[in-house]
Amino acid sequence: MELTGSHTLDAPVSTIWTMLMDTDTLARVVPGVTRLEKTAENEYLAIAEIKLGPVSGAFTGTLSLSDIRENEGYTLHVKQNSKIGNADATVSIALKPLSDAQTEISFDGNARLSGLLARTGQRVISGVATTLTKQFFANVENELAADPTTHS
């Protein structure tokens, strides 16, 4: 399953970077994630509840960050296990300043699905991926709106 998207946010790159490196904020903006616990430097235990079209499930797994380049981006690695199958996603997130007050956030990666998750219609799941992407960007915007300090 391909995961790609980009979105322009009304905030400077440093603000977005701080948000993306903050555990609590990350837990709030990543769709479906209900809990994120730091287990080591840049490694987290992640609990997620996701409804993917006809199947829904509680996922537990790890979330780790690598290739961290300040104000530029990092690679997010998510490995989630559930009763309905496992998901293993590697997504590189890139930040690009468009101006002092605008930043383009884009990501590109793919998710490997297994078990019932894989069998139950990648057709449906691609749609779900699009929805999750939109949710992610909307969540980031909500975070920015909620926190006045983030606006320059």
Place this chain on the structure above:
Amino acid sequence: MSNKFIGQSIKRVEDKRFITGKGRYTDDIVLPGMLHAHFVRSPYAHARVVSIDMTEAKAMPGVIAIYTGDDVADINGVPCGWQVNFRNGETMREPKHPMLIPTGSTAKHAGDAVAIVIAETKAIATDAAESVMVEWDELPAVANPAEALKPGAPKVHEQFPDNTAFDWSLGNPIEEVDAAMAAAAHVTTLEFVNQRVVPNAMEPRAYIGAYDEMADKYTLYTSTQNPHLIRLLMCAFVLGIPEHKVRVVGPDVGGGFGSKIYHYTEEALVTWASKQIGQPVKWTSDRSEAFLLDAHGRDHVTKAEMGFDADGNVMGLRIKTVANMGAYLSTFAPAVPTYLHGTLLQGLYVTPKINIDMTCVFTHTVAVDAYRGAGRPEATYLLERLMDLAALEMGMDPAELRFKNFIPKFDGVNEPGYQTQVALQYDSGDYAPVLERGLEMLGYNDFRAAQQEAAKTNKLLGVGFSTYVEACGIAPSAVVGALGARAGLYESAQVRVQPTGKVSVFTGSHSHGQGHETTFVQVVADKLGIPMEDVELVHGDSDTVAFGMGTYGSRSLAVGGSAIMKSIDKVLEKGAKIAAHKLECAEGDLTYDEGKWTVKGTDKSIGFGDVALTAYVPHVYPAGLEPGLDFSSFYDPANFTYPFGCHIAVVEVDKETGKTTLKRMIAVDDVGNVINPMIVDGQIHGGLAQGIGQAMFEGTIYDENAQLTNGTYMDYCMPRADDLPLFETDRRTTPCPHNPLGVKGAGEAGAIGSTPAVVNAVIDALWSGGHQVKDILMPMTPERVWRAMNN
């Protein structure tokens, strides 16, 4: 004998219980104290089991036992029943197919089981199975058979680094075929994929193992096509239990299409576990497991070339195919791409030089085995696609091209059978009439004009032909034994005449949709001249039926029916002795008709019932003759049977969307003598739907990790009634010369002939619109057809 029932469209007697919901399938059976199983399966196509943590699952209330690979290490894997060695003599590579994948070993396809969880209810077993924590180390996987042969491809079995199970060739020496092709005026070349399909029986597989400690005897209820074969395989090869300690029952079974021939690990595991626990254990596959684990069909990647002289006479046929075997060799798997495929490549044509080269490979997918037609649809697809394409390329009429190349008529009695270049000798055939009749039904003379008119519109019209021959009535044991079968393929039958003259017939054939309870009874009632109500058919239970090889390969009537005929002959022969004694005449003075023996030229006679009663109450009885009227027989056929036919598809293709509409489907089949025309029509209809399904709708889709991505009915497209036209069927009759009923078999014909007819029709439609397309990958979705027209 009378002829009241044979040839009549008598309604199926078994349908009363099926259509009123009173069929008794394995899952309907509830035994006292019965437990339920659920399997923990690999979510990955290729992954090492690092650890299995059962702590949470074992603690759940209602969980009785959990077994892993270590618990069943002593049980053999499920066996393969057919050995095909490499061309160079190397033994077929036969990896063990373990019951459960133990810690440290690798799962070879998605769904490979690592543990069986047994609990008081199915729900508890399912929940507990989901709580078994397996740590996996995912490894690279390959699903495509051609990819599996490439250097560096992920290995399915470490010990076989080239992923090859065996290779095989058949026919004339390749040099002779190469020479014929080199001399040809025209060579039609076609590279194509015969895609993998899922059998989709309506009833999912279901098994119950039950062990009776007092009798020291196991009973296995199983949704199978061949209870005795399962007993043989499970007892002798897997569990090592003597056969008389195991009863296998195949009750009502809701369709098999081949997928229920094989012995599956789950059957042996529930049987084994029932003794460990001391309670019956049931497992019923869910639909998702059925998609993933029921042996699939087809999956060939082929390059085929057919050479013609300037007049359109076929000069040679050269084929290279890679066949996907899946991760393990299923029960009959090696026979399917070889002896059930390569041997059919003569088709209906006088092709003088034929060579086929098969490479059969392992991939990280579930096993491929026989699926309705088994090898013969693949052979027919190849030949018939080539014939229609060659006609288009050479500017010839596809029907004329066939008439020109048909093998001349032979009845197998006055003229000998036809010896092919690929081992088989056809029993009887008369091929031109089925095509003539098909053309007549089509209205071929008018069709081409309509097609030209349609080409001016947005809806292209196309016609596709397919004239097939198949090998049914499987199979002469000595022949298949020489070809690597590890079993005989005869059939047994017992005809027990009860003292009152009612008749119980025990057959080793198994009915799972074929209507044996009707057709077999029609035969027996006619041969004995008694009412059908006086005959019962007993099948599917190894404790009541002496032996049997089951039902597949369109064999039941041709082989099982012939065994019944042998027993009837014995009944009538002994009955005549008793009748002669009672009537005080010589046996030779008697005739048997309408259920009674009559002294020729007199009105003195004795009925079948009186003779039966005398046999059991032998007060006035021939000296030295045993009482009773009960005979068993085994019948081993002298040859395969060779039904043939002509299938014609007419399609409309929307130029703008690529959507194909099947407008007409004509099937003229010659299946030998017919016992029940309505049942034959039903078999043809079902086969046509499956063959059309492969052409237009069905097919597995694996992702790059060898995950099956369309394992649901939302994603795997099955043909529906409104996708199909009203089928136009007719028959011609060329009796089988070597079995007593003259029957050839009709179970697979529909699925064998129809697929290439439909694809040919779409190709023909595209050519009529100026798109000289050679091939469209099946299933022919609108997108693929549109791309074919627009690339």
